[in-house]
Amino acid sequence: MTAFGKSKAEVGVQIVQRWVLAALRKRRFFSLAELNEAILELIHKLNQRPFRKLAGSRAELYEKLDRPALQPLPLAPFVYAEWKKARVNLDYHIELGGHYYSTPYQLVGKEVEARSTQATVEIFYQGKRVASHARSSKAHVASTNAGHRPKSHQEYLEWTPTRIIEWAGKVGPFTARLVESIMTGKPHPEMGYRSALGVIRLERKYGAERLEAASTRAVRLKLYRFQSVKSMLQSGLDRQPLPELLLMPSPVTHENLRGPGYYAAQQTRREVGQC
Numbered sequence: 001m002t003a004f005g006k007s008k009a010e011v012g013v014q015i016v017q018r019w020v021l022a023a024l025r026k027r028r029f030f031s032l033a034e035l036n037e038a039i040l041e042l043i044h045k046l047n048q049r050p051f052r053k054l055a056g057s058r059a060e061l062y063e064k065l066d067r068p069a070l071q072p073l074p075l076a077p078f079v080y081a082e083w084k085k086a087r088v089n090l091d092y093h094i095e096l097g098g099h100y101y102s103t104p105y106q107l108v109g110k111e112v113e114a115r116s117t118q119a120t121v122e123i124f125y126q127g128k129r130v131a132s133h134a135r136s137s138k139a140h141v142a143s144t145n146a147g148h149r150p151k152s153h154q155e156y157l158e159w160t161p162t163r164i165i166e167w168a169g170k171v172g173p174f175t176a177r178l179v180e181s182i183m184t185g186k187p188h189p190e191m192g193y194r195s196a197l198g199v200i201r202l203e204r205k206y207g208a209e210r211l212e213a214a215s216t217r218a219v220r221l222k223l224y225r226f227q228s229v230k231s232m233l234q235s236g237l238d239r240q241p242l243p244e245l246l247l248m249p250s251p252v253t254h255e256n257l258r259g260p261g262y263y264a265a266q267q268t269r270r271e272v273g274q275c
Helices: 003-024 032-048 058-069 161-169 173-184 189-206 208-220 226-235 260-274
Strands: 082-087 093-096 099-102 111-116 120-125 128-134
Touching: 003 032, 032 058, 082 093, 093 111, 099 128, 161 173, 161 189, 173 189, 173 208, 189 208, 189 226, 208 226
Parallel strands: none
Antiparallel strands: 082 111, 093 099, 111 120, 120 128
16 A cells, blocks of 8 residues: 555544544443444445535445446455475375375476465466365375376386385395385385385484384384384484393292182082082
8 A cells, every 4th residue: 555545544544533433432332233323324424424625425436436346246255375385205295284295196306386275285386286185184194196196106206115125224124124014004105105215314313223223123013103213213212122022920839829720610510519
């Protein structure tokens, strides 16, 4: 708004304060409908009041200038949306608010734009919408459109499950087993690429020895999740010895301990006595 337009708006507010609010300041109202009726009556009088220095009134100018320029309201109400740029991961998903949304597999490595509302997430590439999903607040979960998945993932992408497992094997055998379990636990292996590669990248920060120790613990405890391994490394749990399986203590024998055989024999005697 220009300075001129702002000053005109401020003057209009002052006029309403003087002719409407000031006129009602000493009146008491007992319902909102009663107040609105009084305001509407004063607004109508104000709009019909002739200008001092110009010909006509506000109501006449409205009918002459404003009404012809009015357009119908949009069919749908305005929806607030947020835009975010993202790069498509190897698993052909993007991350938004901790949730993963799929895109066509041809966009792997490309930068896209995501438009998110309270109900939907739309993904655009070069100004064209390429995907649409229902908005989800579930963290570390994927919304995947089956049509976005290639018929033969290995034909189109450089990365394959075998190559990722071999790369993890350079850290150690348990890291390879962990990565394999992460991918086989998904409906499609590529849906586990993000977590599997995340595990391998932990070597840069913590080293191969610690990563292998954390992977060993994760495999033995069947915790096939990237977050579990990362948490172990952050807390130093990988440096603690693995808990051994507790051996069941051998049964204690004592003349005062009757054991299960005693009660079985007692039951047999009762059944025979009833015959």
